[in-house]
Amino acid sequence: MSTTHPPSFAALRIPAYRFLISAFLLTMMADNIEHVISYWMMFQQFHSPELGGFAVISHWLPYLVFSVPAGALADRFDPRRLIQIGMLMFMFCSLAWGYFFLTDSLQLWEAMALLVLHGCSGVLWMTSTQIILYDVVGKSNLPSGIRLLATARYLGLLVGPAVGALMMLGLGPKVGIILNACFYLPNLIWLMNAPCGPKFRDSPIAPPRAFKGFKDIFITAQEIAHEHKITSMILLAGASSFFIGNSYQAQMPGFAQDLGHGDPGILYSTLLAADAAGALLAGLLLESRGGILKTSPITAIGLAVLWCASLLCFALSEQYLLAILCLFIGGFFELSFNSMAQTIVQLNAPLEIRGRVIGLFNMSALGMRAGAGITVGLLGGMIGIHWSLAISATCLIAVSSTLYWRFKHKF
Structure with a gap:
């Protein structure tokens, strides 16, 4: 590079x-x-x-x-x-x-x-x-x-x-x-x-493969099993979506009420805005300082761990201003690791199956968010949303740390 x-x-x-x-x-x-x-x-x-x-x-x-x-x-x-x-x-x-x-x-x-x-x-x-x-x-x-x-x-x-x-x-x-x-x-x-599209590509276009419907999921997974950079990012995206995703945003009214002093509607809007504002700052800062972070699986996993740590602090926070700060920092790291993971997948995806590989990444990064309704939502109904988010963030830190160790020592 x-x-x-x-x-x-x-x-x-x-x-x-x-x-x-x-x-x-x-x-x-x-x-x-x-x-x-x-x-x-x-x-x-x-x-x-x-x-x-x-x-x-x-x-x-x-x-x-x-x-x-x-x-x-x-x-x-x-x-x-x-x-x-x-x-x-x-x-x-x-x-x-x-x-x-x-x-x-x-x-x-x-x-x-x-x-x-x-x-x-x-x-x-x-x-x-x-x-x-x-x-x-x-x-x-x-x-x-x-x-x-x-x-x-x-x-x-x-x-x-x-x-x-x-x-x-x-x-x-x-x-x-x-x-x-x-x-x-x-x-x-x-x-x-x-x-853009096939007619504008300089590289040779591979013969189109037959469309096999849902079988393409398993075929694609088998074909990229040896692509450790791609598989690690798909696993990271899937774990992030399953344990947390954006499920905490649906629980913001509850967090606002628990943190509450003043109008809970205003608190709710501010909490949502803090998360998005952090992500916007990340996009602008990373672009204005091009190359400030090395694009690698290790970096992406580290950013994901920092995102989890921010949400863990938010979940356990009892102070409104601290909660705002944690969400702002969380939004920053969320955009950083998500965009880097997608970049790694796109850069390393074989040309002839790029669409399938990107689809597999999206299935993991977006489709697995349905699972967070259980890990944060349903569990939150039993033990409270603060503890359910804290436990989910802790589990994701453990999974991310395992991925970090595995990639650093084996690949």
Whole structure:
């Protein structure tokens, strides 16, 4: 690896990447706007906590089931078209919500169907976007491209709910959800002639492999078993998602109440903002100081341990300001290790099965988040959310430390 550090914000110097990240940010914002409006309207209609739980499961379970098949499709077909299909599915969901809200005809099964369709849309979009990212920025600028895309994701998570709330207040949820469909259009239009995909690759393209559906999960796992850098990052991402993921965010109202003095709503918003703000700072700092961290499995695992330690301190904190600081630091390390793990997987994935490998990583990093509903959520109902998060963070520290020792001494 060259010792020359890449320039700051290297990926943004590529015109096609500027289009890609702008469209990605709008899509992430629209995704979260839809969550804000649809969740609110479903609660008003059904007053069902179970439906709220189904909304979380339906968002992440498709990543567990369909990420590798989606990657296999992207290996065989143009990933730009798969993203466009995802955008059309997203738009259909927003317009369908709007129709049901306007006609006051939403039924429970229709809400569940739209939630599942929305989750499947995300799998096509996220997996295929990571594949064309390599085409747009190339190998040398890939770490920058991934960090900035992760930063845009957190910015969308911050901006989306705020814009959604403003749209509900200013336009009403019925008009707002219909207008939300327009935010997917830039990505849909740009991808018609975007300079990425199989036709724009300089390296020889391997003959497309047959699409084998769910069998591709096991076949891909076997093919990369000897790629220790890839397997260690997939295991790290899977363990992080299973034990913690983003489950603590769903428990923030409870943490805010326990820490509480003053308005718990304000405390809740501040806690969520602290986590996202830390991630944004990480993206900006790592980009402005290009190459400040060495991209290696050892570094990624170390950053993951620091993330766990931050959340462990947050879980045990009884002071509001200390909790804010722990979440801010946690957000910083979360973006750092997640973006580095993804970079390592992309840099080392064999070209002919890159889509499948990225799909396997997404299955682990995103799909396994459904398990955190048990480790933090259900366990929290029995022993309290502070202890459930603390125990989950401790378990993840143990797993990460084992991975660290195994990689450092065996590979």
